[in-house]
Amino acid sequence: MKRSAADISHVILGAGGHARSLLGLLAACDLRLGGCIAPAAPEVGWPASCPWLGNDAALGRLDIARAALVNGLGSVGPTALRRQVFDTARKRGFTFPTLVHPSAIVAEHVALFEGAQVLAGAILQAGVTVEENVLLNTGCIVDHGCWIGAHTHLAPGVTLSGSVTIGSGVHVGTGAVILQGVRIGDLAIVGAGAVVTRDVTPGATVVGNPARSLARP
Numbered sequence: 001m002k003r004s005a006a007d008i009s010h011v012i013l014g015a016g017g018h019a020r021s022l023l024g025l026l027a028a029c030d031l032r033l034g035g036c037i038a039p040a041a042p043e044v045g046w047p048a049s050c051p052w053l054g055n056d057a058a059l060g061r062l063d064i065a066r067a068a069l070v071n072g073l074g075s076v077g078p079t080a081l082r083r084q085v086f087d088t089a090r091k092r093g094f095t096f097p098t099l100v101h102p103s104a105i106v107a108e109h110v111a112l113f114e115g116a117q118v119l120a121g122a123i124l125q126a127g128v129t130v131e132e133n134v135l136l137n138t139g140c141i142v143d144h145g146c147w148i149g150a151h152t153h154l155a156p157g158v159t160l161s162g163s164v165t166i167g168s169g170v171h172v173g174t175g176a177v178i179l180q181g182v183r184i185g186d187l188a189i190v191g192a193g194a195v196v197t198r199d200v201t202p203g204a205t206v207v208g209n210p211a212r213s214l215a216r217p
């Protein structure tokens with residue numbers, strides 16, 4: 001039987017900073033909120049409109065047919081936890097809707113896969129592909145023909161020029177700029193404010209302008 005939007009209760013996985021942004025996103029999209037699941041009760045100030053349903057064990061009490069999950073984990077570097085939360089719930093049969101804030105601008109011929117989140121003010125130009133569980137945070141600009149791999153997070157204010165390819169599980173830090181045609185390898189991290197002029201190898205961390213590998217002792 002087909003589910004209507006009114007039947008579905010959205011449950012946020014997590015209760016931190018990104019989860020709070022999602023409360024606004026769900027409200028802006030006029031979607032029904034069921035609560036949140038997090039290892040411990042949310043901190044004081046967490047809105048009562050989003051009750052804590054319990055820790056991971058609460059997933060087992062949800063009706064898969066009536067619940068849609070929303071990945072409430074952001075990242076400030078490695079994205080492994082965002083991926084783990086998504087993959088684990090998917091294996092159990094849950095689904096993650098694609099969410100696009102009404103203030104975002106999404107051109108024609110943009111492909112958004114399961115669980116992609118497009119936050120307020122983001123702009124996606126023609127021919128962009130956004131794979132599953134990608135987070136495009138507040139005010140990102142993703143220009144024509146870019147491809148963004150699964151589980152990647154573009155932090156607030158990131159700018160991708162045309163035809164940039166970003167691998168899976170990448171974190172691109174706040175305000176970073178990536179020049180046209182550059183390829184960023186899987187699991188790489190781009191530091192906040194970096195200007196990336198050349199391809200980045202998988203797993204590397206780059207910072208600065210022009211971006212260079214972060215030397216580790």
Ligand SMILES: CC(=O)SCCNC(=O)CCNC(=O)[C@H](O)C(C)(C)COP(=O)(O)OP(=O)(O)OC[C@H]1O[C@@H](n2cnc3c(N)ncnc32)[C@H](O)[C@@H]1OP(=O)(O)O
Nearest residue numbers: 074075076077155156172173174189190191192193207208
């Ligand atoms: C809504 C939201 O909040 S979403 C989250 C937004 N936040 C982000 O995107 C944060 C992105 N993360 C960063 O930029 C981080 O600094 C990282 C991942 C690049 C590096 O983090 P760490 O590995 O912990 O590095 P650490 O802080 O130890 O710094 C190591 C060196 O790199 C330098 N460095 C760290 N980040 C940067 C940066 N973005 N640009 C330039 N230099 C940097 C530090 O100054 C330090 O230099 P030093 O050794 O000369 O003192």
